[in-house]
Amino acid sequence: MPLASYQTSVPVVVDDAKCIADKGCTVCVDVCPLDVLRISDMTNKAYMAYDECWYCMPCEADCPTGAVTVNIPYLLR
Amino acid sequence: MSSPFESYDDLEDADERLQAADPAERRVAIIALGHSGDPAAVGHLANMVADPDAGVRQQVAMALGEFDGPEAASALVKLLVDPERIVAAAAADSMAEFKDPACAEIILPLVGHAHAFVRMGALRSLKELRCKDTLKPALEALQDPDAAVRVQAIGVIGFLKLEESIPALTALINDPDAHVRRAAVSALAFSQMKPAAETITRALKDADWMVREMAAETLGLNVNGSLAADQLVGALTDEFWQVRLKAIRSLGKMKIERAVRPIGHCINHDQANLRKEAAAALGEIAHPDGEAFLAVIADDADPDVRKNARWALQQIAARKARAGA
Amino acid sequence: MALDQIVDGLSEVSCDVLVIGGGTAGPMAALKAKLKNPKANVVLLEKANVKRSGAISMGMDGLNNAVIPGYATPEQYTKEITIANDGIVDQKAVYKYAQNCYKIIEELDSFGIRFLKNENGDYAVKKVHHIGTYVLPMPNGETVKKALYRQLRRARILISNRYMATRLLKSSDGRIAGAISVNTRTAEILVIKAKAVILCMGAAGRLGLPTSGYMFGTYENAANSGDGYAMAYHAGAALANLECYQINPLIKDYNGPACAYVAGPFGAFTANNEGSRFIECDYWSGQMMLEFYNELLSGKGPVFLQLKHLHPDTISEIESTLHKVERPTRGLFQQGRGVDYRNESIEMHISEIGFCSGHSASGVFVDDNARTTVPGLYAAGDMASVPHNYMLGAFTNGSVAGIDAMEFADNHDFAEFDAADVATERDRVLAPTRREDGIPPNQVEYKTRRLVNDYLQPPKVTRKYELGMRRLAETRQDMQEHMIARNAHELLRALEVQSIMDCADMAVHASLYREESRWGLYHWRTDFPEKDNENWFCHTLLSKQNGKMTSEKRAVEPYVVPIADDEKDLYDKQRIRATA
Numbered sequence: 001m002p003l004a005s006y007q008t009s010v011p012v013v014v015d016d017a018k019c020i021a022d023k024g025c026t027v028c029v030d031v032c033p034l035d036v037l038r039i040s041d042m043t044n045k046a047y048m049a050y051d052e053c054w055y056c057m058p059c060e061a062d063c064p065t066g067a068v069t070v071n072i073p074y075l076l077r
Numbered sequence: 078m079s080s081p082f083e084s085y086d087d088l089e090d091a092d093e094r095l096q097a098a099d100p101a102e103r104r105v106a107i108i109a110l111g112h113s114g115d116p117a118a119v120g121h122l123a124n125m126v127a128d129p130d131a132g133v134r135q136q137v138a139m140a141l142g143e144f145d146g147p148e149a150a151s152a153l154v155k156l157l158v159d160p161e162r163i164v165a166a167a168a169a170d171s172m173a174e175f176k177d178p179a180c181a182e183i184i185l186p187l188v189g190h191a192h193a194f195v196r197m198g199a200l201r202s203l204k205e206l207r208c209k210d211t212l213k214p215a216l217e218a219l220q221d222p223d224a225a226v227r228v229q230a231i232g233v234i235g236f237l238k239l240e241e242s243i244p245a246l247t248a249l250i251n252d253p254d255a256h257v258r259r260a261a262v263s264a265l266a267f268s269q270m271k272p273a274a275e276t277i278t279r280a281l282k283d284a285d286w287m288v289r290e291m292a293a294e295t296l297g298l299n300v301n302g303s304l305a306a307d308q309l310v311g312a313l314t315d316e317f318w319q320v321r322l323k324a325i326r327s328l329g330k331m332k333i334e335r336a337v338r339p340i341g342h343c344i345n346h347d348q349a350n351l352r353k354e355a356a357a358a359l360g361e362i363a364h365p366d367g368e369a370f371l372a373v374i375a376d377d378a379d380p381d382v383r384k385n386a387r388w389a390l391q392q393i394a395a396r397k398a399r400a401g402a
Numbered sequence: 403m404a405l406d407q408i409v410d411g412l413s414e415v416s417c418d419v420l421v422i423g424g425g426t427a428g429p430m431a432a433l434k435a436k437l438k439n440p441k442a443n444v445v446l447l448e449k450a451n452v453k454r455s456g457a458i459s460m461g462m463d464g465l466n467n468a469v470i471p472g473y474a475t476p477e478q479y480t481k482e483i484t485i486a487n488d489g490i491v492d493q494k495a496v497y498k499y500a501q502n503c504y505k506i507i508e509e510l511d512s513f514g515i516r517f518l519k520n521e522n523g524d525y526a527v528k529k530v531h532h533i534g535t536y537v538l539p540m541p542n543g544e545t546v547k548k549a550l551y552r553q554l555r556r557a558r559i560l561i562s563n564r565y566m567a568t569r570l571l572k573s574s575d576g577r578i579a580g581a582i583s584v585n586t587r588t589a590e591i592l593v594i595k596a597k598a599v600i601l602c603m604g605a606a607g608r609l610g611l612p613t614s615g616y617m618f619g620t621y622e623n624a625a626n627s628g629d630g631y632a633m634a635y636h637a638g639a640a641l642a643n644l645e646c647y648q649i650n651p652l653i654k655d656y657n658g659p660a661c662a663y664v665a666g667p668f669g670a671f672t673a674n675n676e677g678s679r680f681i682e683c684d685y686w687s688g689q690m691m692l693e694f695y696n697e698l699l700s701g702k703g704p705v706f707l708q709l710k711h712l713h714p715d716t717i718s719e720i721e722s723t724l725h726k727v728e729r730p731t732r733g734l735f736q737q738g739r740g741v742d743y744r745n746e747s748i749e750m751h752i753s754e755i756g757f758c759s760g761h762s763a764s765g766v767f768v769d770d771n772a773r774t775t776v777p778g779l780y781a782a783g784d785m786a787s788v789p790h791n792y793m794l795g796a797f798t799n800g801s802v803a804g805i806d807a808m809e810f811a812d813n814h815d816f817a818e819f820d821a822a823d824v825a826t827e828r829d830r831v832l833a834p835t836r837r838e839d840g841i842p843p844n845q846v847e848y849k850t851r852r853l854v855n856d857y858l859q860p861p862k863v864t865r866k867y868e869l870g871m872r873r874l875a876e877t878r879q880d881m882q883e884h885m886i887a888r889n890a891h892e893l894l895r896a897l898e899v900q901s902i903m904d905c906a907d908m909a910v911h912a913s914l915y916r917e918e919s920r921w922g923l924y925h926w927r928t929d930f931p932e933k934d935n936e937n938w939f940c941h942t943l944l945s946k947q948n949g950k951m952t953s954e955k956r957a958v959e960p961y962v963v964p965i966a967d968d969e970k971d972l973y974d975k976q977r978i979r980a981t982a
Contacts, residue, residue, distance in 0.1 A: 001839060001840070003842065020101035020104065020105065023099055023102045023104075023105055024102060024105045025104070030453065033454060033455050034450070034618065034624055034625055035891065035894070038405060049891075050891060052895075054619075054623055054624045055619075056729070056731070057460050061460070062453075065101075070734075071734070072656070072731060072734055072738055073618075075614045075615050075616040076619050076657065076735075077735070077738055077739075081413070081562045082445075082560045082561060083563065112551075114551075114552055114554075114555025143552050174514045176512060176514065204523065231521055232521055235520075235521035235523065236521075236522065238522055261521075264521035266520060267522045286713070319713060322669070379679045380682045381682075388533075
């Protein structure tokens with residue numbers, strides 16, 4: 001069966017201007033229990049690659065520069 | 078395949094990384110040192126307290142929170158006096174984690190610092206150290222113009238549980254700040270001496286409801302609390318139900334028989350919480366006079382009230398049976 | 403390199419004690435094992451990252467079951483737990499927990515984990531329950547994981563993050579020999595030989611589907627997909643009372659705790675739409691959930707956590723904990739809906755089903771030394787059968803497991819396993835990556851969990867369970883023959899679905915076996931609505947025997963803390979019957 005991808009609005013937002021992933025920081029990617037954050041090959045900044053979020057907050061709480069914001073996933077907002 | 082285990086060689090190139098031109102890169106290096114758990118990291122971190130970048134210093138303050146002992150304390154006290162509030166706040170949080178009493182002598186000089194935030198942070202970190210040398214400076218800090226500093230000083234003194242501090246704590250009953258009065262009342266709980274209980278009792282008449290609530294609760298913890306039974310009975314007519322509730326609970330704990338009627342008169346209160354505590358207290362006291370009041374709430378709409386009433390009636394029945402036997 | 407690209411690789415390491423799961427029980431088990439024998443190698447394997455993994459990833463807002471001298475006694479606690487679990491309790495483990503947990507609190511305190519203290523530095527224990535006093539708030543409890551991680555690093559535990567264990571290895575004589583795991587970002591296989599293995603893999607929290615429809619909006623940390631239950635099962639260990647589900651009262655849609663234990667000591671309570679309390683039972687238990695369920699259906703719902711009767715200053719104090727610790731996005735959620743606790747109550751509902759001994763009584767069967775029925779294999783925390791564990795139970799029993807496992811490792815050599823077992827498991831693990839075409843794991847998972855909701859959610863109807871079993875079997879076939887994983891991350895999810903499916907099958911099997919109703923809503927069978935003490939006052943043990951799922955009865959161990967009839971009565975009078 002062929003696969004299609006479908007759109008989803010992700011709860012975790014990263015402010016590229018504040019993110020220092022390009023300087024070697026991997027804190028948010030490291031701490032995520034669901035392993036849904038990645039560092040982009042194009043921008044070298046962190047982003048949410050998979051919409052599988054427990055809205056638990058370590059990524060936001062541990063980010064050294066305050067670049068990460070966790071929102072409540074739309075379906076349960 | 079690389080090693081599947083977390084590395085324990087974090088310090089290998091630490092110095093080089095800590096000198097990176099980019100402050101963000103220095104931050105990343107500092108985070109790694111904090112996570113290393115290696116006591117040797119403290120020295121490297123201590124070298125960074127004067128970094129020109131406030132974000133870097135903030136990160137150093139957070140990383141030092143992973144360590145305990147005089148070396149970490151020496152570095153953190155420098156960051157607590159940092160002009161940038163984000164740095165000082167991170168340092169204060171990290172210092173609050175200390176457990177090693179040897180940190181006390183390094184922190185003590187800051188209790189007299191010009192800035193209230195520094196004095197507060199220093200006192201806050203001294204509490205858990207429970208070190209007798211901190212008593213005198215903490216007693217002096219009770220005169221601090223800043224109320225938040227006085228609250229922290231009370232904690233330092235209260236944690237030490239020394240009878241000699243009672244007069245100073247008692248004097249705070251007239252403090253203009255309600256938070257200070259509330260903390261002072263709580264800190265008196267440990268004292269075996271009657272004056273402490275008398276002070277707590279006076280606080281039942283405080284202008285602030287939270288102080289009165291704390292006084293009512295603390296009398297239940299104090300060994301001489303039952304001397305204030307009449308005043309606690311008086312508190313059963315306090316305008317705030319949350320105060321009355323604590324008074325009921327303390328009277329129940331102390332098993333004050335002459336409180337049965339006044340507690341019984343609370344049994345019809347609108348607040349189910351209060352009815353429930355009244356029922357429970359009547360059970361603890363277990364005096365037969367409680368039965369009539371408990372009968373009133375036997376069919377209360379609130380199951381928790383009914384449950385406590387049933388339990389209370391059982392206690393009274395058991396006591397009657399014992400008396401009969 | 404493409405995102406999460408699959409790498410072909412297999413390596414092997416060995417250690418004395420392997421702890422699987424770095425959440426709550428796991429770090430404590432690893433630490434205690436290492437402290438018992440500092441020369442030994444202790445590996446802590448974790449699917450996520452030990453720094454922030456597990457149920458307490460953002461800390462915990464309080465202890466619900468602290469047995470602190472002067473406030474409660476081990477005897478009293480053991481009685482309460484026995485009665486809350488309808489008597490089906492091996493008391494020895496509960497009593498041991500109750501005796502040891504205060505020491506553990508003091509140890510956690512020395513680690514820098516913060517409990518509420520009064521101005522004399524004494525623990526500020528709060529009375530919430532009807533009889534005992536067990537609640538110790540942790541308004542600054544957000545640093546629990548940080549403090550634990552610090553201890554692990556100090557003890558030089560070998561920490562392996564982002565490895566998901568998939569199967570246990572055993573020798574031909576049935577002793578534990580190690581585990582097989584897979585890297586969740588590269589799909590490389592890591593075999594870990596070990597003399598003793600401790601499973602601390604958390605609840606099966608991704609079993610039912612939350613009503614919001616968001617698959618990861620579960621009550622439990624969504625990483626807790628029941629892998630430990632599945633692994634223990636396939637290794638032949640017995641699992642106890644799985645029909646005793648976990649179902650919790652939660653903030654509607656947010657699906658996290660409200661949390662009555664935080665707000666309760668301040669005077670908040672669960673109320674119906676008339677603003678009246680309706681819950682008779684003190685403990686989070688099946689009985690309480692039945693009362694909750696009945697209220698929702700009675701027309702007196704919705705059900706709320708009510709705070710608005712409290713002074714605004716008190717509400718601010720409650721908020722400062724609720725919005726900072728355990729599930730800090732609670733504040734954000736309420737804010738998004740414009741709910742202010744000062745004038746509006748918190749709408750509550752009933753969670754999806756799961757397995758979790760933290761709040762119920764099911765799990766991998768263990769004795770009072772945390773030993774499973776497989777020699778050398780231990781279990782602790784939410785997945786082990788000691789009832790009403792909560793966080794403190796995970797720490798306390800994790801500690802017991804760590805010490806006993808190291809003793810076992812000190813007295814045994816490595817057991818030999820068959821190399822063919824590794825090859826077979828590698829093929830099973832990687833199978834979804836070797837298909838060109840098929841169904842992605844998210845669809846298999848959604849369907850499985852939707853079937854769980856449709857057919858397994860209590861009340862349990864035999865006919866529905868039989869239908870559910872058939873539908874699940876069809877989905878299992880799709881999973882085994884057609885599921886695809888296009889990268890390592892998808893493979894992680896594909897492996898988790900297989901754990902979820904195994905747990906669903908176990909839930910069905912265990913539920914059909916116990917032909918009575920017990921534990922309130924958790925095991926309410928409409929075809930057997932009465933409690934049947936004559937035939938079913940026993941544990942049920944589920945295990946894999948000759949490749950088949952099998953259930954049997956096991957007698958409840960004689961009580962170490964006898965419960966007088968009038969004490970039973972005291973509780974029983976508070977209770978309502980399933981059929982009421």
